[in-house]
Amino acid sequence: QQQVKQSPQSLIVQKGGISIINCAYENTAFDYFPWYQQFPGKGPALLIAIRPDVSEKKEGRFTISFNKSAKQFSLHIMDSQPGDSATYFCASFLTGANNLFFGTGTRLTVIP
Amino acid sequence: KAGVTQTPRYLIKTRGQQVTLSCSPISGHRSVSWYQQTPGQGLQFLFEYFSETQRNKGNFPGRFSGRQFSNSRSEMNVSTLELGDSALYLCASSSASRQGAYNEQFFGPGTRLTVL
Numbered sequence: 496q497q498q499v500k501q502s503p504q505s506l507i508v509q510k511g512g513i514s515i516i517n518c519a520y521e522n523t524a525f526d527y528f529p530w531y532q533q534f535p536g537k538g539p540a541l542l543i544a545i546r547p548d549v550s551e552k553k554e555g556r557f558t559i560s561f562n563k564s565a566k567q568f569s570l571h572i573m574d575s576q577p578g579d580s581a582t583y584f585c586a587s588f589l590t591g592a593n594n595l596f597f598g599t600g601t602r603l604t605v606i607p
Numbered sequence: 608k609a610g611v612t613q614t615p616r617y618l619i620k621t622r623g624q625q626v627t628l629s630c631s632p633i634s635g636h637r638s639v640s641w642y643q644q645t646p647g648q649g650l651q652f653l654f655e656y657f658s659e660t661q662r663n664k665g666n667f668p669g670r671f672s673g674r675q676f677s678n679s680r681s682e683m684n685v686s687t688l689e690l691g692d693s694a695l696y697l698c699a700s701s702s703a704s705r706q707g708a709y710n711e712q713f714f715g716p717g718t719r720l721t722v723l
Binding site: 526527529531536537538539540541544584586588590593594595596597598599600 | 714
């Protein structure tokens with residue numbers, strides 16, 4: 496059972512545009528929601544993360560929006576750049592299990 | 608500080624064989640987690656080791672096992688390989704310094720296993 500559902504599977508955006516990736520989770524016990532960025536041949540790297548008591552977190556061009564009642568969260572990449580082309584994974588962390596549950600990933604391509 | 612290293616980076620095996628993958632965590636990190644990454648299933652948690660003890664386990668068959676040594680290095684073993692075991696196997700380490708809270712996991716580049 497996929498505990499974290501991610502969409503879209505792939506995304507193509509023009510340079511300077513906004514990239515939006517959505518995730519939905521089922522387990523209300525999740526208490527930390529990180530986003531990971533993965534380039535080909537590399538392992539995922541933490542990009543930005545949010546706790547469920549916060550509705551939005553911004554770091555540079557990257558923003559997480561969190562809707563606790565809807566059990567949804569999304570990643571917004573403003574002014575998307577070709578260097579942002581990568582696969583993005585949302586994840587949910589369950590402290591008791593000390594385990595990350597990942598979404599299936601979104602391959603982002605930013606066209607120059 | 609050196610990152611997480613995994614060896615080998617690429618591996619080709621045949622069905623029925625067994626394989627051992629190695630992971631060296633960031634110096635000072637005591638927790639090592641293993642994940643399987645496939646195009647269809649994405650990243651799935653295999654197990655976590657902390658201070659040489661398996662602390663958590665995902666939903667994988669017993670053919671997947673692991674261990675951690677006193678220097679925190681970890682190995683993962685897959686016995687009786689099946690075609691479906693072809694995947695990128697990722698290792699992640701964390702300091703696990705904050706009890707009952709998320710400790711950032713740092714991922715290695717992975718080992719690409721192909722089963723023929």
